[in-house]
Amino acid sequence: MITKTKIWLSSPHMGGTEQQYIQEAFDTNWVAPLGPNVDAFEDSISNYYQNNLTAAVLSSGTAAIHLALKILGVGTGDDVLCQSFTFSASANPITYLGANPVFVDSEKETWNMSPELLEHAILDMMTKGKKPKAIVSVHLYGMPYKTIDVAEISKKYGIPVVEDSAEALGSSVNGVKCGEFGDIAILSFNGNKIITTSGGGALLTKDNEIKKKAIFLATQARDNTPHYEHSSIGHNYRMSNILAGIGRGQMEVLNDRVEARRANYSFYKEHLGNIEGISFLEEPEGYYCNRWLTCILTPSYDIREKIRLALQAEDIESRPLWKPMHEQPIFKNCTSYTDGTSSDLFDRGLCLPSGSNLNKGDLLRITSLILKTLTDV
Numbered sequence: 001m002i003t004k005t006k007i008w009l010s011s012p013h014m015g016g017t018e019q020q021y022i023q024e025a026f027d028t029n030w031v032a033p034l035g036p037n038v039d040a041f042e043d044s045i046s047n048y049y050q051n052n053l054t055a056a057v058l059s060s061g062t063a064a065i066h067l068a069l070k071i072l073g074v075g076t077g078d079d080v081l082c083q084s085f086t087f088s089a090s091a092n093p094i095t096y097l098g099a100n101p102v103f104v105d106s107e108k109e110t111w112n113m114s115p116e117l118l119e120h121a122i123l124d125m126m127t128k129g130k131k132p133k134a135i136v137s138v139h140l141y142g143m144p145y146k147t148i149d150v151a152e153i154s155k156k157y158g159i160p161v162v163e164d165s166a167e168a169l170g171s172s173v174n175g176v177k178c179g180e181f182g183d184i185a186i187l188s189f190n191g192n193k194i195i196t197t198s199g200g201g202a203l204l205t206k207d208n209e210i211k212k213k214a215i216f217l218a219t220q221a222r223d224n225t226p227h228y229e230h231s232s233i234g235h236n237y238r239m240s241n242i243l244a245g246i247g248r249g250q251m252e253v254l255n256d257r258v259e260a261r262r263a264n265y266s267f268y269k270e271h272l273g274n275i276e277g278i279s280f281l282e283e284p285e286g287y288y289c290n291r292w293l294t295c296i297l298t299p300s301y302d303i304r305e306k307i308r309l310a311l312q313a314e315d316i317e318s319r320p321l322w323k324p325m326h327e328q329p330i331f332k333n334c335t336s337y338t339d340g341t342s343s344d345l346f347d348r349g350l351c352l353p354s355g356s357n358l359n360k361g362d363l364l365r366i367t368s369l370i371l372k373t374l375t376d377v
């Protein structure tokens, strides 16, 4: 019997040199959350961005958001505006600081934070005497948010932006790379992201003092004394020198990974793009999306589920789009500014297998099955 292999939604894809950097760490006994791989990984990220952007590599993207908010002064009782249509890791760190997430719905073009609702939320909160302390905006699925509009609103009201670029390394708007838009930005190197260190993240900033502060807070906030002296609360968030070795190898193949994911998108578009009722998330003019995950919109929840279950029966992993945070049980008491956009996307949308290691046979297996399922509808 021929058994077909499982197709994952987005699985790790090593480049080849990762183990060499890990071996170096062992050979020199830099088996610690500091060392040459950590420094070199940070340098390779800074070189990728140029424009004086520097990186502090951390244990996760979630840790990076936590530190970004903390450095921006978010504390107990503050309100932080957060894109509702996202993964929970965008919002959770707001609560770690004793602050309240306030959710903002998406616009239909990029599926990210609606600038209109964002401004409406700020004005409404200000009339209630509660000016938000920060904005967490997300480039979901690698599609950049409305960077110009969000930056304008941020400037107009003097509210800093944490740019959640966890899914968007390799994306850009008019040549400006995702990670350069916020006051502080973050990346994730979790196992399912465009490149991975198995687990990890980075905080990106143009301000070297912010980078220093992030590393200080990420290494237990130790004051500059021979003994261990602490005048603030720290965290254990630094990246391991072993994992940074994986990161160094992955940065060497980042461009290939983006090309492969974009090729997946093109394949899906070519094979499913002419089917009535199926639509794709398109790039607005000047936008370049890393196509971390290819997502389709179907006519209804039922059709979405029919496709998802048919794929599952053939051992092919697909996933509904992110369930909006304002609909999550844990956040049900939070204030939100919504217009139904993200709820509708959640109902009808599906993420298709999108790994950079998929081959043509895999993609054909997926698209034929979807076509067959849809003709049965």
Ligand SMILES: *Cc1c(COP(=O)(O)O)cnc(C)c1O
Pocket: 059, 060, 061, 062, 063, 086, 087, 089, 090, 138, 140, 164, 166, 167, 187, 188, 189, 190, 199, 200, 201
């Ligand atoms: C993955 C992800 C994060 C968190 O990154 P981790 O490294 O898994 O902690 C944050 N925001 C978004 C949108 C993500 O997809």
